Amino acid sequence: MPGVFQRLVGLETEYAIRAPVPDRPASSRSKFRQYEALVAALHRAVPTVAAKHFKEGVFTANGGAVWFEAERPSAGGGLIEGSTPECNGPREAILYQRAQDRLLSECAQRRHFQLLKNDRDACDNVYGAQESYEATIATGLMLLLWRVGLVLLFPVALLTWIGMGLFILATLAYFAIAGLVYLPYKLVTGGRESVALLLFGSDLVEGRETCIHVPVWLESTLQLATRILTAPLALALYGLIQLTAFRRIRRRLVPHVNSRPAIAGAGIVNVDGAFSISDKGPAINCLIGFGGMVGDRPMFSMGHFFKTAYAEAWFAPREYCDLFKSRQRLQIGLGDSNMCETAEYLRVGTTLLVLDAIEDGGFRHPPVVKRPIQALHRFCADATLIAQHALRDGQQVTALQLQRYYLAGCRAFLNRQRHVPAEAWDLVQLWEQTLDGLDRIRLNAELPESLIGTIDWVTKKLLLDKAGAEASWAERKKIDLRYHELSEDGYFAMLQASGHISRITDDAEVDRAMRLAPANSPATTRGRYIREFAHGQCPIRANWKAVFIGRRWGAKVIRLSRYGRTGARDGRDADAVPSPHRSDDAC
Amino acid sequence: MATKTQIEARTATTAPETKSLEEIVNRVEHDSRDEPQAYLEETKVPHGGE
Numbered sequence: 001m002p003g004v005f006q007r008l009v010g011l012e013t014e015y016a017i018r019a020p021v022p023d024r025p026a027s028s029r030s031k032f033r034q035y036e037a038l039v040a041a042l043h044r045a046v047p048t049v050a051a052k053h054f055k056e057g058v059f060t061a062n063g064g065a066v067w068f069e070a071e072r073p074s075a076g077g078g079l080i081e082g083s084t085p086e087c088n089g090p091r092e093a094i095l096y097q098r099a100q101d102r103l104l105s106e107c108a109q110r111r112h113f114q115l116l117k118n119d120r121d122a123c124d125n126v127y128g129a130q131e132s133y134e135a136t137i138a139t140g141l142m143l144l145l146w147r148v149g150l151v152l153l154f155p156v157a158l159l160t161w162i163g164m165g166l167f168i169l170a171t172l173a174y175f176a177i178a179g180l181v182y183l184p185y186k187l188v189t190g191g192r193e194s195v196a197l198l199l200f201g202s203d204l205v206e207g208r209e210t211c212i213h214v215p216v217w218l219e220s221t222l223q224l225a226t227r228i229l230t231a232p233l234a235l236a237l238y239g240l241i242q243l244t245a246f247r248r249i250r251r252r253l254v255p256h257v258n259s260r261p262a263i264a265g266a267g268i269v270n271v272d273g274a275f276s277i278s279d280k281g282p283a284i285n286c287l288i289g290f291g292g293m294v295g296d297r298p299m300f301s302m303g304h305f306f307k308t309a310y311a312e313a314w315f316a317p318r319e320y321c322d323l324f325k326s327r328q329r330l331q332i333g334l335g336d337s338n339m340c341e342t343a344e345y346l347r348v349g350t351t352l353l354v355l356d357a358i359e360d361g362g363f364r365h366p367p368v369v370k371r372p373i374q375a376l377h378r379f380c381a382d383a384t385l386i387a388q389h390a391l392r393d394g395q396q397v398t399a400l401q402l403q404r405y406y407l408a409g410c411r412a413f414l415n416r417q418r419h420v421p422a423e424a425w426d427l428v429q430l431w432e433q434t435l436d437g438l439d440r441i442r443l444n445a446e447l448p449e450s451l452i453g454t455i456d457w458v459t460k461k462l463l464l465d466k467a468g469a470e471a472s473w474a475e476r477k478k479i480d481l482r483y484h485e486l487s488e489d490g491y492f493a494m495l496q497a498s499g500h501i502s503r504i505t506d507d508a509e510v511d512r513a514m515r516l517a518p519a520n521s522p523a524t525t526r527g528r529y530i531r532e533f534a535h536g537q538c539p540i541r542a543n544w545k546a547v548f549i550g551r552r553w554g555a556k557v558i559r560l561s562r563y564g565r566t567g568a569r570d571g572r573d574a575d576a577v578p579s580p581h582r583s584d585d586a587c
Numbered sequence: 588m589a590t591k592t593q594i595e596a597r598t599a600t601t602a603p604e605t606k607s608l609e610e611i612v613n614r615v616e617h618d619s620r621d622e623p624q625a626y627l628e629e630t631k632v633p634h635g636g637e
Contacts (some may be wrong), residue, residue: 014636018629067634078636109633120635122627127636303637333637452608466612467619474623479615481630491615498606 004356004417004424007134008521011097013116013337014069014079014127015104018485031078032211034113035068038080042066046515047534050543052382052548054311055156056211059542061515061531063523064100065507068211069127071292077213079127080104080115085523090349091393092518094341095505099513105486117337119279122477124271126283126297131348133355135249135330135443142244149240153309154320156233158233161314163229171214175200227293230310237309241302242288246330249355250300252363254287256354257299257334258376259402263434264347264383266336267457269480273473274381275464277457279336281380284373291333299376301333319545325460330355334376334441339484339492341504342454346434349427353445354406357413361457367405368392383461385442407431450494463491464532522560529558531568 003390017034039058042048048066051057051378057067063085070077082104084096087238101117108115108252112293119128124143140271178199196205201215214222261278268279276282280297289296291303305323313320332351338344357363368391378535380400388396411428414420441458447465460483471479483491495501517527522544530546533540539555541548 012637016630016632020629071634071636077632077636079632079636081636114629121630123630123631123633125632125633125635130637292635299619301637446629463612463615466617471616471619472623474627475619478623478626481620482615482626489618491611494614495608498608498611500608500611501633 004414004420005352007352007355008086008088009086009090009093009134009352010086010132011093011348012130012132013097013100013117014081014129015117015486016121016127017108018114018116031070032068033076034108034111035080035211035562037111037113038104038107039066041110042103045103045107047542049530049534049542052543052546054315059526059530060103061517061527061534062096062099062513063517063521063530064096065544070211074503078217080108084334084547085517085527086521087518087523088520089421089423090345090352091504094344095346095509095513096518097344098341098505098510101472101486102443102510103514109487114487114490115292116481116484117339117486119266120268120283121335122481124283125387126280128280130285130301131332131335131351132329133332133352134327134357135246136326138244138248138326138330139248142247143326146240146244149244150284150320150323153233153236153240154471156236156311157309157320160230160233160310164226164310164314167225167229171218171222175204197392203465222572230306233310234290234306237306238290238302240289241305245302245305245328246300246323249330249358250287252358252366253351253354254299255369255373255402256297256351256406257332258369258372259379259399259406260334260347260350261376261380261457262338262399262403262438263350263431263455264336264338264343265380265455265457266338266343266481266484267460269322269464269473269476269563275383275461276380277294277383278334278380280334281336281376284334284376299332299334299373301331304329304331309557322545336456337484338456340456340459340501341458342430342434342502345504346431350406350410350431351426353424354412357410360413360416362413363406363409367395367397367402369397369402383441383457384445385438398442400435400442403431403435407435453495456483459492472501526559 017031019030019034028555039048042058042060047057047061051059051065051067051165055067055069057065059065065083067081067083069079069081082100084093084100087093087096105115120126137143144373182191182196182199185195192204201218212219261281265278265281268276268282268557270276282300283297286296286298288300288302289298290306291298291301291305308319308323335347338347352365370390370392378387378389381387385398385400388398390396407428414424414428434451434455437448440448442444447458447462453459454548460480463479463483467476467479479491486492487493489498492501518522526542526547529540529549530542533549539551546560548555549558550556
């Protein structure tokens with residue numbers, strides 16, 4: 001796809017919830033309650049509608065979404081996840097990220113808890129940020145292979161759906177039997193809450209949504225059974241992705257993503273006390289994966305393809321057909337949750353530029369890094385930026401040398417273009433200035449003043465260095481974590497309030513982005529429907545693909561693929577809600 | 588386009604307080620010594636995320 005910044009980009013962030021430690025182990029329930037409280041506050045602040053999705057969530061007036069993310073809800077897990085609307089260009093992406101940060105943190109504080117925008121807790125549990133870029137999955141023979149593979153996989157997907165259906169029937173049968181056993185017990189003894197929780201889980205016991213739909217033991221059993229059931233589909237899909245999906249992009253992008261923590265890392269105090277320049281980088285353990293299915297933490301997360309094949313397409317088979325399209329979502333799992341706008345802007349902007357150059361035929365012969373995951377860990381562990389790693393041709397390179405290679409390639413790419421947005425040149429200039437500043441760290445072993453408040457790991461390292469060597473691990477870790485707290489007591493927030501942080505956005509436009517969707521995006525239409533119908537009589541739900549107005553089977557479906565960039569460019573989407581435009585029509 | 592929604596009015600940019608970097612760093616250092624272990628407990632995310 002030709003052009004500069006002509007692809008959609010979206011950012012996902014998992015925010016940790018800072019909550020007082022409960023007296024008894026019911027933290028999962030309290031975290032879901034906090035999510036509910038946050039959504040209630042959100043609903044008062046901006047129009048919101050329920051998400052039509054297998055995950056608990058809502059979409060907001062600006063076309064973005066907020067979810068309750070829990071890997072193991074009954075075991076105490078639980079995060080607030082925010083997804084920006086689909087944006088055009090890096091500045092817009094970080095504007096909506098900042099709008100999301102502010103909206104969620106204000107709503108959380110109204111309900112007396114705080115959010116942390118970071119990637120790892122004190123026990124090394126990983127979560128955090130992901131980026132999604134619209135990109136061509138394959139062309140020519142590879143695209144044909146991808147599509148043939150999807151056709152061949154369909155019977156496996158079908159069998160998986162049948163198996164999932166049987167699991168649900170078995171679970172319902174279990175509840176029926178458990179009810180028959182528990183009823184006489186309750187009549188005779190009056191019943192005990194612990195027994196009821198063991199048999200039914202807290203949803204049924206409390207008589208309301210707690211996000212713990214089944215007992216703890218059954219959740220573990222079902223999770224294991226689901227993994228076994230979906231394993232054949234997962235393995236086959238993994239093979240197909242490895243063989244065909246984003247092959248050219250992956251090969252040319254890996255050295256950039258590998259060395260990107262130098263400019264966009266958030267920094268972390270590790271469990272052994274050492275400082276790494278990236279919060280998430282040291283946890284990455286493979287190039288491609290589904291993201292957590294078997295303990296994998298991939299650089300490129302393909303979990304959305306798997307979720308579509310085994311879950312989303314089950315409810316809406318059309319979703320499976322969407323996998324055949326050549327333009328798909330490339331998800332990068334290696335990205336830190338940035339507090340500094342400049343670092344976030346560089347993370348997204350440089351990656352967008354590199355992708356544009358790659359799809360234009362650039363970076364044909366990139367430096368091929370030997371053992372890229374090992375290289376990533378080596379670069380992340382080195383705050384002096386002098387660490388080198390071997391390329392396949394035997395040459396040794398630093399992270400900054402790799403970044404300089406991509407900077408030069410992107411500049412050459414822009415010089416070849418007829419129409420270059422001014423933002424692209426500004427970004428290249430900022431990239432170069434940042435690399436110049438980082439070079440001073442490499443040469444002088446000092447943190448340059450120009451990078452304080454622009455690059456997170458440098459700013460955090462300054463705070464840690466000032467705390468001194470005598471500070472305990474817990475004190476250093478508190479500095480690491482509280483830097484990311486989204487409240488006026490957060491350390492980054494304190495620096496920002498005192499004018500020590502460089503801004504790219506301003507408060508007025510962030511305020512606007514909390515309520516209005518970006519133009520020329522599927523979010524434009526989604527956001528408009530949400531604002532129009534959220535407080536009406538007619539039920540409305542939304543997801544990334546469509547808006548559903550009306551009740552269940554009679555609901556009108558507005559597919560957002562019809563209202564993307566093309567529609568907006570001709571002006572039709574800019575000012576009006578496309579028909580059906582009255583809630584009465586749909587109801 | 589008329590909407591049925593009420594949107595909260597907000598104030599825009601506030602002028603930054605003027606505190607030197609040194610003052611902020613000292614404040615951070617002081618606060619970091621205040622029950623750090625409790626803070627680490629309060630911010631745990633069992634099982635992480637995606």
